[in-house]
Amino acid sequence: MVGVNVSVDHVNLADIPGSAAAEIAAGEGHDLIEYLSPPSHLAPAVMDLTDVNEEADRRFGTRVELTRRSTYNPTTNKYFGYCHSWVPDPANYRRSMWASVGYENGPATWADLLEGGTRIRNEQGIQMGLGMSNELDSNLAVRAVLWAFGGTEQDENENITINSPETIAALEYMKNLYDSCMTPEVFSWTAASNNQLLVAGQASYILNSISAYRTAAEIDYNIADDIGFGSPLLGPTGIGVVSEHVIPIYIIPNHARNPDAAKEFLLHLTANSDSLVFNSKLYNFPTYFDLVPELTRDGGWLDLDPFGGRPVDKLAVLRNAPEWSTVIGHPGPANPAIGEVFNTFILPQMFAAVARGEMTPDQAAADAEAKMIPIFERWKAEGLMGGGA
Amino acid sequence: MVTTSTPLTRSMQRRQSRMLKLLDSERFLASAMLLPAVAYIVLLVGIPLVTAILFSFSDATMASPEIDGLNFDTFITVLNDPVFRRSLGNSIGFTVISQASMVVLGNVLALALMKNFPGKWFVRLLILLPWATPIAIGAIGWLWIYDSVYSPIDWIFRQVGLLGIQGDHVGLISRAPNMYWLGQYGPFSVILVQIWRMLPMSTVILMAGLSSIPQDVKDAAEVDGVGFWRTYFQVTVPLIRPIILVAFLFGVIFTFTDMTIIHVLTRGGSDNSTQVLASYAYYKGIDGGNLSQGAAIAVFMLPVLLGLAMILLRIARRSEVR
Numbered sequence: 060m061v062g063v064n065v066s067v068d069h070v071n072l073a074d075i076p077g078s079a080a081a082e083i084a085a086g087e088g089h090d091l092i093e094y095l096s097p098p099s100h101l102a103p104a105v106m107d108l109t110d111v112n113e114e115a116d117r118r119f120g121t122r123v124e125l126t127r128r129s130t131y132n133p134t135t136n137k138y139f140g141y142c143h144s145w146v147p148d149p150a151n152y153r154r155s156m157w158a159s160v161g162y163e164n165g166p167a168t169w170a171d172l173l174e175g176g177t178r179i180r181n182e183q184g185i186q187m188g189l190g191m192s193n194e195l196d197s198n199l200a201v202r203a204v205l206w207a208f209g210g211t212e213q214d215e216n217e218n219i220t221i222n223s224p225e226t227i228a229a230l231e232y233m234k235n236l237y238d239s240c241m242t243p244e245v246f247s248w249t250a251a252s253n254n255q256l257l258v259a260g261q262a263s264y265i266l267n268s269i270s271a272y273r274t275a276a277e278i279d280y281n282i283a284d285d286i287g288f289g290s291p292l293l294g295p296t297g298i299g300v301v302s303e304h305v306i307p308i309y310i311i312p313n314h315a316r317n318p319d320a321a322k323e324f325l326l327h328l329t330a331n332s333d334s335l336v337f338n339s340k341l342y343n344f345p346t347y348f349d350l351v352p353e354l355t356r357d358g359g360w361l362d363l364d365p366f367g368g369r370p371v372d373k374l375a376v377l378r379n380a381p382e383w384s385t386v387i388g389h390p391g392p393a394n395p396a397i398g399e400v401f402n403t404f405i406l407p408q409m410f411a412a413v414a415r416g417e418m419t420p421d422q423a424a425a426d427a428e429a430k431m432i433p434i435f436e437r438w439k440a441e442g443l444m445g446g447g448a
Numbered sequence: 449m450v451t452t453s454t455p456l457t458r459s460m461q462r463r464q465s466r467m468l469k470l471l472d473s474e475r476f477l478a479s480a481m482l483l484p485a486v487a488y489i490v491l492l493v494g495i496p497l498v499t500a501i502l503f504s505f506s507d508a509t510m511a512s513p514e515i516d517g518l519n520f521d522t523f524i525t526v527l528n529d530p531v532f533r534r535s536l537g538n539s540i541g542f543t544v545i546s547q548a549s550m551v552v553l554g555n556v557l558a559l560a561l562m563k564n565f566p567g568k569w570f571v572r573l574l575i576l577l578p579w580a581t582p583i584a585i586g587a588i589g590w591l592w593i594y595d596s597v598y599s600p601i602d603w604i605f606r607q608v609g610l611l612g613i614q615g616d617h618v619g620l621i622s623r624a625p626n627m628y629w630l631g632q633y634g635p636f637s638v639i640l641v642q643i644w645r646m647l648p649m650s651t652v653i654l655m656a657g658l659s660s661i662p663q664d665v666k667d668a669a670e671v672d673g674v675g676f677w678r679t680y681f682q683v684t685v686p687l688i689r690p691i692i693l694v695a696f697l698f699g700v701i702f703t704f705t706d707m708t709i710i711h712v713l714t715r716g717g718s719d720n721s722t723q724v725l726a727s728y729a730y731y732k733g734i735d736g737g738n739l740s741q742g743a744a745i746a747v748f749m750l751p752v753l754l755g756l757a758m759i760l761l762r763i764a765r766r767s768e769v770r
Contacts, residue, residue, distance in 0.1 A: 430530075
């Protein structure tokens with residue numbers, strides 16, 4: 060398709076839900092809207108993008124599975140969105156701090172994190188930062204702990220499973236971790252806290268994208284050099300999995316006046332994934348790895364960071380990111396109920412209540428379940444999710 | 449020269465005279481001048497308000513904002529939600545505490561600023577600044593002031609020995625080097641910002657009230673040898689009571705309905721200790737997509753504000769009659 064002029068409006072991330080709601084209610088607005096988390100609750104107001112997703116699969120090869128689970132609703136059998144890329148969420152740690160307590164390559168398990176983190180806190184006075192606040196990074200961090208201990212919010216069939224012995228074990232662990240290695244700052248964690256504290260040498264370990272590292276590299280390469288990356292920590296179950304950090308998902312609202320051009324734009328954008336990944340300084344990963352062979356090939360961008368990483372293979376751990384990354388709602392889909400649970404911060408609040416000593420793990424798990432039940436019932440009644448099977 | 453009026457000019461003259469008569473009519477002028485305000489209220493307040501009420505009785509979502517039928521199910525769900533109940537309590541608590549503090553501090557400031565002292569205009573300017581600053585920018589400033597690690601308040605506290613310095617010094621308040629304002633003292637921190645934001649307006653309103661007190665009344669009190677406190681409570685306060693109520697009413701409305709400060713500082717807090725109706729309605733209705741529940745939560749602000757406004761206006765009117 061030629062002769063199409065695309066105009067892009069940059070909208071603050073926090074304002075996108077409100078702007079999208081206004082456009083949907085008015086029945087007028089943009090042809091494409093990009094979210095950074097799965098907007099599954101918007102399914103009735105957006106076009107089914109099965110055709111463009113299937114066309115992309117046909118043109119570009121095998122996709123990373125989590126991008127499908129973030130855009131496909133198995134109950135309606137429709138794609139409510141299209142995902143052109145995603146962002147991994149590796150562990151970030153200060154190498155010198157962890158080396159000084161015997162972990163040259165950083166912690167490998169949650170038990171290591173507790174043991175090494177406690178020593179760093181006691182010997183060097185530096186805390187670690189796993190947020191338990193009402194914001195994105197906290198939502199991701201607490202899910203990583205939950206999953207590592209075998210807990211989940213829902214099962215594959217979209218039934219609530221939060222009130223389980225595994226969840227209680229995860230809560231007990233987090234209470235220990237908080238008491239040993241953290242300060243109350245984790246209860247007021249913001250999206251900038253990770254970057255700010257890691258770069259300032261005020262956090263020994265965070266869960267984040269590579270943005271903190273890129274920020275450090277712009278300020279002082281000595282700091283950037285001291286930042287190491289790791290794959291998700293293994294829990295007592297042997298599970299080590301994290302959610303994607305953010306996942307750009309386009310929707311085409313029903314009111315779009317140029318849906319065909321919008322779909323063509325998405326395919327064109329995806330076809331240029333190599334440019335997208337490179338210009339994001341390897342922050343974004345492609346939906347279709349075949350389109351960016353330079354990223355993962357031996358001696359490619361992850362092995363030889365083109366943006367000056369020292370050592371040059373610092374980011375090589377991200378090569379396996381598709382294997383240890385998943386979708387919010389794991390092991391089920393990113394359905395509207397999970398979206399509401401995510402956006403009303405029920406899980407960070409559950410962990411925070413235990414860490415603060417306001418609730419026992421049993422009480423907190425039961426409380427979270429009680430909050431989730433009406434949410435799940437509501438969205439099941441809307442016909443947008445399954446459950447019960 | 450003799451001028452003759454044609455039927456056309458006569459008709460124009462008649463129309464002109466009718467127009468002048470209309471412009472002399474108080475009833476017409478009153479209606480015409482009120483019309484823009486009424487249109488504004490109907491379009492930007494009335495219609496959204498009615499829509500929100502209808503949404504709250506429906507099962508509308510962000511993706512399906514149609515109202516198919518009306519029922520009480522949403523209100524039952526909302527009333528059973530512990531976070532909603534906490535938000536309601538916080539909204540009332542934060543408003544009462546911040547406005548009570550604001551009235552006291554506003555009075556103190558207004559009395560001080562009525563006196564003559566060098567640099568008075570500059571002090572007045574400084575006090576008015578928070579009111580002139582967009583609330584979102586002010587809140588971001590406070591987010592930095594309350595930073596967990598780099599808070600300037602904490603720095604001062606460390607310098608004067610109130611907080612600990614890592615490794616070697618135990619502070620008078622805490623061993624820790626930081627207060628963690630938003631992580632540990634969220635409600636206090638939020639109330640402080642609300643007071644900071646509303647204090648200028650309250651002060652200006654109260655200064656207007658104080659300057660309207662006739663000098664002879666003050667002179668009479670002075671001649672009678674009445675002291676400061678007695679003059680203040682038995683002369684000044686009764687005379688400016690309607691003004692105090694106006695300041696209080698404005699403050700209550702602005703504070704009770706505000707979500708910007710909460711959204712920027714805590715997003716409700718990890719224990720919902722700073723969650724208020726306005727913020728929770730937004731997170732449920734817009735971020736969570738649950739439009740009807742968001743509307744129902746927001747609608748709970750209506751009776752509180754309506755009742756409060758009626759009570760305060762009645763008291764103000766009674767005070768005026770006296």
